[in-house]
Amino acid sequence: MLSLAKWNAYYRLTRLDKPIGIWLLMWPTLWGLLIAGLGKPDLHVMLVFVLGTVLMRSAGCxxxxIADRHWDGAVARTRLRPLATGEISVKEAYLVAMGLALLAFMLVCTLGWQVVAWSVPALFLAVSYPYTKRFLAIPQAYLGVAFGFGIPMTFVALQGQVPALAWWLLLANVSWSVAYDTAYAMVDRADDLKVGIRS
Incomplete structure:
Protein backbone atom coordinates (compact mmCIF):
# COMPACT_ATOMS: atom_id res chain seq x y z
CA MET A 1 0.00 0.00 0.00
CA LEU A 2 1.30 3.43 -0.93
CA SER A 3 2.20 5.84 1.84
CA LEU A 4 0.66 9.28 2.14
CA ALA A 5 4.04 10.77 1.23
CA LYS A 6 4.14 8.75 -2.01
CA TRP A 7 0.58 9.80 -2.94
CA ASN A 8 1.62 13.38 -2.31
CA ALA A 9 4.62 12.94 -4.60
CA TYR A 10 2.39 11.60 -7.40
CA TYR A 11 -0.01 14.49 -6.80
CA ARG A 12 2.83 16.97 -7.28
CA LEU A 13 4.33 15.03 -10.21
CA THR A 14 1.05 15.41 -12.11
CA ARG A 15 0.75 19.06 -10.95
CA LEU A 16 -2.75 18.56 -9.61
CA ASP A 17 -1.61 20.92 -6.87
CA LYS A 18 -1.25 23.62 -9.56
CA PRO A 19 -4.52 23.55 -11.52
CA ILE A 20 -3.83 26.69 -13.60
CA GLY A 21 -2.13 24.43 -16.14
CA ILE A 22 -5.35 22.45 -16.49
CA TRP A 23 -7.23 25.66 -17.26
CA LEU A 24 -4.64 26.81 -19.79
CA LEU A 25 -5.20 23.53 -21.63
CA MET A 26 -8.96 23.42 -20.99
CA TRP A 27 -9.87 26.91 -22.23
CA PRO A 28 -8.91 26.32 -25.89
CA THR A 29 -10.70 22.97 -25.80
CA LEU A 30 -13.83 24.60 -24.37
CA TRP A 31 -13.66 27.31 -27.06
CA GLY A 32 -13.61 24.54 -29.67
CA LEU A 33 -16.46 22.64 -28.01
CA LEU A 34 -18.68 25.70 -27.74
CA ILE A 35 -18.03 26.95 -31.27
CA ALA A 36 -18.11 23.54 -32.97
CA GLY A 37 -21.23 22.65 -30.99
CA LEU A 38 -22.92 25.96 -31.86
CA GLY A 39 -23.19 26.84 -28.17
CA LYS A 40 -24.68 23.48 -27.19
CA PRO A 41 -22.02 20.76 -27.44
CA ASP A 42 -23.02 17.14 -26.87
CA LEU A 43 -22.67 16.34 -23.15
CA HIS A 44 -20.84 13.04 -23.72
CA VAL A 45 -18.33 14.68 -26.07
CA MET A 46 -17.79 17.52 -23.61
CA LEU A 47 -17.19 15.13 -20.70
CA VAL A 48 -14.68 13.12 -22.73
CA PHE A 49 -12.72 16.25 -23.65
CA VAL A 50 -12.82 17.73 -20.14
CA LEU A 51 -11.67 14.50 -18.46
CA GLY A 52 -9.18 13.84 -21.26
CA THR A 53 -7.70 17.29 -20.82
CA VAL A 54 -7.09 16.70 -17.09
CA LEU A 55 -5.60 13.25 -17.74
CA MET A 56 -3.33 14.35 -20.59
CA ARG A 57 -2.14 17.48 -18.81
CA SER A 58 -1.18 15.32 -15.82
CA ALA A 59 0.55 12.78 -18.08
CA GLY A 60 2.34 15.63 -19.86
CA CYS A 61 3.65 17.00 -16.57
CA ILE A 66 11.26 12.90 -16.96
CA ALA A 67 12.76 14.96 -19.78
CA ASP A 68 14.00 17.69 -17.41
CA ARG A 69 15.11 15.47 -14.52
CA HIS A 70 18.81 16.32 -15.02
CA TRP A 71 18.11 20.08 -14.99
CA ASP A 72 15.23 20.56 -12.55
CA GLY A 73 17.49 20.29 -9.51
CA ALA A 74 19.53 23.26 -10.75
CA VAL A 75 16.51 25.54 -11.24
CA ALA A 76 15.13 27.27 -8.16
CA ARG A 77 11.46 26.91 -9.16
CA THR A 78 11.73 23.19 -9.97
CA ARG A 79 14.36 21.87 -7.56
CA LEU A 80 11.73 20.32 -5.24
CA ARG A 81 9.88 18.38 -7.94
CA PRO A 82 9.50 14.68 -7.01
CA LEU A 83 11.87 13.37 -9.69
CA ALA A 84 14.50 15.98 -8.87
CA THR A 85 14.39 15.07 -5.17
CA GLY A 86 14.26 11.31 -5.75
CA GLU A 87 10.83 10.86 -4.18
CA ILE A 88 9.71 9.15 -7.39
CA SER A 89 11.80 7.03 -9.75
CA VAL A 90 11.92 7.52 -13.51
CA LYS A 91 10.19 4.15 -13.92
CA GLU A 92 7.35 5.24 -11.63
CA ALA A 93 6.95 8.50 -13.54
CA TYR A 94 6.77 6.60 -16.86
CA LEU A 95 4.13 4.26 -15.42
CA VAL A 96 2.06 7.23 -14.21
CA ALA A 97 2.31 8.96 -17.60
CA MET A 98 1.43 5.81 -19.55
CA GLY A 99 -1.45 4.94 -17.23
CA LEU A 100 -2.99 8.41 -17.53
CA ALA A 101 -2.49 8.49 -21.32
CA LEU A 102 -4.13 5.05 -21.63
CA LEU A 103 -7.16 6.24 -19.65
CA ALA A 104 -7.41 9.30 -21.93
CA PHE A 105 -7.17 7.06 -25.00
CA MET A 106 -9.95 4.82 -23.70
CA LEU A 107 -12.17 7.89 -23.39
CA VAL A 108 -11.30 9.05 -26.92
CA CYS A 109 -12.21 5.62 -28.27
CA THR A 110 -15.84 6.34 -27.35
CA LEU A 111 -15.92 9.17 -29.92
CA GLY A 112 -15.25 7.21 -33.10
CA TRP A 113 -12.34 6.41 -35.38
CA GLN A 114 -11.86 9.93 -36.75
CA VAL A 115 -11.20 11.40 -33.28
CA VAL A 116 -8.99 8.42 -32.45
CA ALA A 117 -6.95 9.15 -35.59
CA TRP A 118 -6.56 12.81 -34.58
CA SER A 119 -5.46 11.74 -31.08
CA VAL A 120 -2.26 10.26 -32.55
CA PRO A 121 -0.67 13.61 -33.54
CA ALA A 122 -2.03 15.07 -30.30
CA LEU A 123 -0.12 12.42 -28.35
CA PHE A 124 3.02 13.04 -30.41
CA LEU A 125 2.85 16.76 -29.61
CA ALA A 126 2.41 16.07 -25.88
CA VAL A 127 5.29 13.58 -25.75
CA SER A 128 7.71 15.64 -27.86
CA TYR A 129 7.08 19.10 -26.38
CA PRO A 130 9.42 18.70 -23.36
CA TYR A 131 12.34 18.09 -25.72
CA THR A 132 11.77 21.16 -27.88
CA LYS A 133 13.59 23.29 -25.31
CA ARG A 134 16.78 21.57 -26.46
CA PHE A 135 16.68 22.88 -30.03
CA LEU A 136 13.90 25.46 -30.55
CA ALA A 137 14.49 29.09 -29.65
CA ILE A 138 10.74 29.54 -29.08
CA PRO A 139 9.32 26.30 -27.61
CA GLN A 140 6.30 28.34 -26.47
CA ALA A 141 4.93 28.18 -30.03
CA TYR A 142 5.17 24.38 -30.02
CA LEU A 143 3.44 24.38 -26.64
CA GLY A 144 0.67 26.49 -28.16
CA VAL A 145 0.07 23.90 -30.86
CA ALA A 146 0.15 21.06 -28.29
CA PHE A 147 -2.18 22.88 -25.88
CA GLY A 148 -4.52 23.92 -28.68
CA PHE A 149 -4.73 20.66 -30.59
CA GLY A 150 -7.95 19.87 -28.80
CA ILE A 151 -9.56 22.57 -30.97
CA PRO A 152 -9.48 20.67 -34.29
CA MET A 153 -10.30 17.48 -32.41
CA THR A 154 -13.49 19.02 -31.02
CA PHE A 155 -14.58 19.99 -34.53
CA VAL A 156 -13.93 16.45 -35.75
CA ALA A 157 -15.92 15.05 -32.83
CA LEU A 158 -18.89 17.38 -33.28
CA GLN A 159 -18.90 18.18 -37.00
CA GLY A 160 -16.86 15.42 -38.61
CA GLN A 161 -14.56 17.97 -40.24
CA VAL A 162 -11.95 20.64 -39.47
CA PRO A 163 -13.05 23.93 -41.06
CA ALA A 164 -10.83 26.97 -41.53
CA LEU A 165 -12.29 28.49 -38.36
CA ALA A 166 -10.73 25.71 -36.28
CA TRP A 167 -7.28 26.49 -37.68
CA TRP A 168 -7.74 30.21 -36.99
CA LEU A 169 -8.67 29.35 -33.40
CA LEU A 170 -5.57 27.17 -33.13
CA LEU A 171 -3.41 30.01 -34.45
CA ALA A 172 -4.96 32.39 -31.91
CA ASN A 173 -4.16 29.89 -29.17
CA VAL A 174 -0.54 29.67 -30.32
CA SER A 175 -0.24 33.46 -30.07
CA TRP A 176 -1.85 33.44 -26.62
CA SER A 177 0.43 30.60 -25.44
CA VAL A 178 3.57 32.38 -26.64
CA ALA A 179 2.53 35.44 -24.61
CA TYR A 180 1.72 33.72 -21.31
CA ASP A 181 4.44 31.07 -21.47
CA THR A 182 7.14 33.63 -22.27
CA ALA A 183 6.11 35.63 -19.19
CA TYR A 184 6.13 32.41 -17.15
CA ALA A 185 9.54 31.35 -18.48
CA MET A 186 11.12 34.64 -17.43
CA VAL A 187 11.02 33.40 -13.83
CA ASP A 188 13.62 30.75 -14.73
CA ARG A 189 15.70 32.87 -17.11
CA ALA A 190 18.89 33.08 -15.04
CA ASP A 191 18.88 29.37 -14.13
CA ASP A 192 17.95 28.26 -17.65
CA LEU A 193 20.85 30.22 -19.14
CA LYS A 194 23.23 28.45 -16.75
CA VAL A 195 22.02 24.95 -17.66
CA GLY A 196 21.53 25.70 -21.37
CA ILE A 197 17.76 25.20 -21.71
CA ARG A 198 15.97 27.43 -24.21
CA SER A 199 12.73 28.15 -22.44
Missing part, protein backbone atom coordinates in the same frame (compact mmCIF):
# COMPACT_ATOMS: atom_id res chain seq x y z
CA UNK A 62 5.11 13.60 -15.68
CA UNK A 63 6.75 13.36 -19.12
CA UNK A 64 8.08 16.91 -18.79
CA UNK A 65 9.72 16.05 -15.47
Missing amino acids: ALND
Whole structure:
Protein backbone atom coordinates (compact mmCIF):
# COMPACT_ATOMS: atom_id res chain seq x y z
CA MET A 1 0.00 0.00 0.00
CA LEU A 2 1.30 3.43 -0.93
CA SER A 3 2.20 5.84 1.84
CA LEU A 4 0.66 9.28 2.14
CA ALA A 5 4.04 10.77 1.23
CA LYS A 6 4.14 8.75 -2.01
CA TRP A 7 0.58 9.80 -2.94
CA ASN A 8 1.62 13.38 -2.31
CA ALA A 9 4.62 12.94 -4.60
CA TYR A 10 2.39 11.60 -7.40
CA TYR A 11 -0.01 14.49 -6.80
CA ARG A 12 2.83 16.97 -7.28
CA LEU A 13 4.33 15.03 -10.21
CA THR A 14 1.05 15.41 -12.11
CA ARG A 15 0.75 19.06 -10.95
CA LEU A 16 -2.75 18.56 -9.61
CA ASP A 17 -1.61 20.92 -6.87
CA LYS A 18 -1.25 23.62 -9.56
CA PRO A 19 -4.52 23.55 -11.52
CA ILE A 20 -3.83 26.69 -13.60
CA GLY A 21 -2.13 24.43 -16.14
CA ILE A 22 -5.35 22.45 -16.49
CA TRP A 23 -7.23 25.66 -17.26
CA LEU A 24 -4.64 26.81 -19.79
CA LEU A 25 -5.20 23.53 -21.63
CA MET A 26 -8.96 23.42 -20.99
CA TRP A 27 -9.87 26.91 -22.23
CA PRO A 28 -8.91 26.32 -25.89
CA THR A 29 -10.70 22.97 -25.80
CA LEU A 30 -13.83 24.60 -24.37
CA TRP A 31 -13.66 27.31 -27.06
CA GLY A 32 -13.61 24.54 -29.67
CA LEU A 33 -16.46 22.64 -28.01
CA LEU A 34 -18.68 25.70 -27.74
CA ILE A 35 -18.03 26.95 -31.27
CA ALA A 36 -18.11 23.54 -32.97
CA GLY A 37 -21.23 22.65 -30.99
CA LEU A 38 -22.92 25.96 -31.86
CA GLY A 39 -23.19 26.84 -28.17
CA LYS A 40 -24.68 23.48 -27.19
CA PRO A 41 -22.02 20.76 -27.44
CA ASP A 42 -23.02 17.14 -26.87
CA LEU A 43 -22.67 16.34 -23.15
CA HIS A 44 -20.84 13.04 -23.72
CA VAL A 45 -18.33 14.68 -26.07
CA MET A 46 -17.79 17.52 -23.61
CA LEU A 47 -17.19 15.13 -20.70
CA VAL A 48 -14.68 13.12 -22.73
CA PHE A 49 -12.72 16.25 -23.65
CA VAL A 50 -12.82 17.73 -20.14
CA LEU A 51 -11.67 14.50 -18.46
CA GLY A 52 -9.18 13.84 -21.26
CA THR A 53 -7.70 17.29 -20.82
CA VAL A 54 -7.09 16.70 -17.09
CA LEU A 55 -5.60 13.25 -17.74
CA MET A 56 -3.33 14.35 -20.59
CA ARG A 57 -2.14 17.48 -18.81
CA SER A 58 -1.18 15.32 -15.82
CA ALA A 59 0.55 12.78 -18.08
CA GLY A 60 2.34 15.63 -19.86
CA CYS A 61 3.65 17.00 -16.57
CA ALA A 62 5.11 13.60 -15.68
CA LEU A 63 6.75 13.36 -19.12
CA ASN A 64 8.08 16.91 -18.79
CA ASP A 65 9.72 16.05 -15.47
CA ILE A 66 11.26 12.90 -16.96
CA ALA A 67 12.76 14.96 -19.78
CA ASP A 68 14.00 17.69 -17.41
CA ARG A 69 15.11 15.47 -14.52
CA HIS A 70 18.81 16.32 -15.02
CA TRP A 71 18.11 20.08 -14.99
CA ASP A 72 15.23 20.56 -12.55
CA GLY A 73 17.49 20.29 -9.51
CA ALA A 74 19.53 23.26 -10.75
CA VAL A 75 16.51 25.54 -11.24
CA ALA A 76 15.13 27.27 -8.16
CA ARG A 77 11.46 26.91 -9.16
CA THR A 78 11.73 23.19 -9.97
CA ARG A 79 14.36 21.87 -7.56
CA LEU A 80 11.73 20.32 -5.24
CA ARG A 81 9.88 18.38 -7.94
CA PRO A 82 9.50 14.68 -7.01
CA LEU A 83 11.87 13.37 -9.69
CA ALA A 84 14.50 15.98 -8.87
CA THR A 85 14.39 15.07 -5.17
CA GLY A 86 14.26 11.31 -5.75
CA GLU A 87 10.83 10.86 -4.18
CA ILE A 88 9.71 9.15 -7.39
CA SER A 89 11.80 7.03 -9.75
CA VAL A 90 11.92 7.52 -13.51
CA LYS A 91 10.19 4.15 -13.92
CA GLU A 92 7.35 5.24 -11.63
CA ALA A 93 6.95 8.50 -13.54
CA TYR A 94 6.77 6.60 -16.86
CA LEU A 95 4.13 4.26 -15.42
CA VAL A 96 2.06 7.23 -14.21
CA ALA A 97 2.31 8.96 -17.60
CA MET A 98 1.43 5.81 -19.55
CA GLY A 99 -1.45 4.94 -17.23
CA LEU A 100 -2.99 8.41 -17.53
CA ALA A 101 -2.49 8.49 -21.32
CA LEU A 102 -4.13 5.05 -21.63
CA LEU A 103 -7.16 6.24 -19.65
CA ALA A 104 -7.41 9.30 -21.93
CA PHE A 105 -7.17 7.06 -25.00
CA MET A 106 -9.95 4.82 -23.70
CA LEU A 107 -12.17 7.89 -23.39
CA VAL A 108 -11.30 9.05 -26.92
CA CYS A 109 -12.21 5.62 -28.27
CA THR A 110 -15.84 6.34 -27.35
CA LEU A 111 -15.92 9.17 -29.92
CA GLY A 112 -15.25 7.21 -33.10
CA TRP A 113 -12.34 6.41 -35.38
CA GLN A 114 -11.86 9.93 -36.75
CA VAL A 115 -11.20 11.40 -33.28
CA VAL A 116 -8.99 8.42 -32.45
CA ALA A 117 -6.95 9.15 -35.59
CA TRP A 118 -6.56 12.81 -34.58
CA SER A 119 -5.46 11.74 -31.08
CA VAL A 120 -2.26 10.26 -32.55
CA PRO A 121 -0.67 13.61 -33.54
CA ALA A 122 -2.03 15.07 -30.30
CA LEU A 123 -0.12 12.42 -28.35
CA PHE A 124 3.02 13.04 -30.41
CA LEU A 125 2.85 16.76 -29.61
CA ALA A 126 2.41 16.07 -25.88
CA VAL A 127 5.29 13.58 -25.75
CA SER A 128 7.71 15.64 -27.86
CA TYR A 129 7.08 19.10 -26.38
CA PRO A 130 9.42 18.70 -23.36
CA TYR A 131 12.34 18.09 -25.72
CA THR A 132 11.77 21.16 -27.88
CA LYS A 133 13.59 23.29 -25.31
CA ARG A 134 16.78 21.57 -26.46
CA PHE A 135 16.68 22.88 -30.03
CA LEU A 136 13.90 25.46 -30.55
CA ALA A 137 14.49 29.09 -29.65
CA ILE A 138 10.74 29.54 -29.08
CA PRO A 139 9.32 26.30 -27.61
CA GLN A 140 6.30 28.34 -26.47
CA ALA A 141 4.93 28.18 -30.03
CA TYR A 142 5.17 24.38 -30.02
CA LEU A 143 3.44 24.38 -26.64
CA GLY A 144 0.67 26.49 -28.16
CA VAL A 145 0.07 23.90 -30.86
CA ALA A 146 0.15 21.06 -28.29
CA PHE A 147 -2.18 22.88 -25.88
CA GLY A 148 -4.52 23.92 -28.68
CA PHE A 149 -4.73 20.66 -30.59
CA GLY A 150 -7.95 19.87 -28.80
CA ILE A 151 -9.56 22.57 -30.97
CA PRO A 152 -9.48 20.67 -34.29
CA MET A 153 -10.30 17.48 -32.41
CA THR A 154 -13.49 19.02 -31.02
CA PHE A 155 -14.58 19.99 -34.53
CA VAL A 156 -13.93 16.45 -35.75
CA ALA A 157 -15.92 15.05 -32.83
CA LEU A 158 -18.89 17.38 -33.28
CA GLN A 159 -18.90 18.18 -37.00
CA GLY A 160 -16.86 15.42 -38.61
CA GLN A 161 -14.56 17.97 -40.24
CA VAL A 162 -11.95 20.64 -39.47
CA PRO A 163 -13.05 23.93 -41.06
CA ALA A 164 -10.83 26.97 -41.53
CA LEU A 165 -12.29 28.49 -38.36
CA ALA A 166 -10.73 25.71 -36.28
CA TRP A 167 -7.28 26.49 -37.68
CA TRP A 168 -7.74 30.21 -36.99
CA LEU A 169 -8.67 29.35 -33.40
CA LEU A 170 -5.57 27.17 -33.13
CA LEU A 171 -3.41 30.01 -34.45
CA ALA A 172 -4.96 32.39 -31.91
CA ASN A 173 -4.16 29.89 -29.17
CA VAL A 174 -0.54 29.67 -30.32
CA SER A 175 -0.24 33.46 -30.07
CA TRP A 176 -1.85 33.44 -26.62
CA SER A 177 0.43 30.60 -25.44
CA VAL A 178 3.57 32.38 -26.64
CA ALA A 179 2.53 35.44 -24.61
CA TYR A 180 1.72 33.72 -21.31
CA ASP A 181 4.44 31.07 -21.47
CA THR A 182 7.14 33.63 -22.27
CA ALA A 183 6.11 35.63 -19.19
CA TYR A 184 6.13 32.41 -17.15
CA ALA A 185 9.54 31.35 -18.48
CA MET A 186 11.12 34.64 -17.43
CA VAL A 187 11.02 33.40 -13.83
CA ASP A 188 13.62 30.75 -14.73
CA ARG A 189 15.70 32.87 -17.11
CA ALA A 190 18.89 33.08 -15.04
CA ASP A 191 18.88 29.37 -14.13
CA ASP A 192 17.95 28.26 -17.65
CA LEU A 193 20.85 30.22 -19.14
CA LYS A 194 23.23 28.45 -16.75
CA VAL A 195 22.02 24.95 -17.66
CA GLY A 196 21.53 25.70 -21.37
CA ILE A 197 17.76 25.20 -21.71
CA ARG A 198 15.97 27.43 -24.21
CA SER A 199 12.73 28.15 -22.44
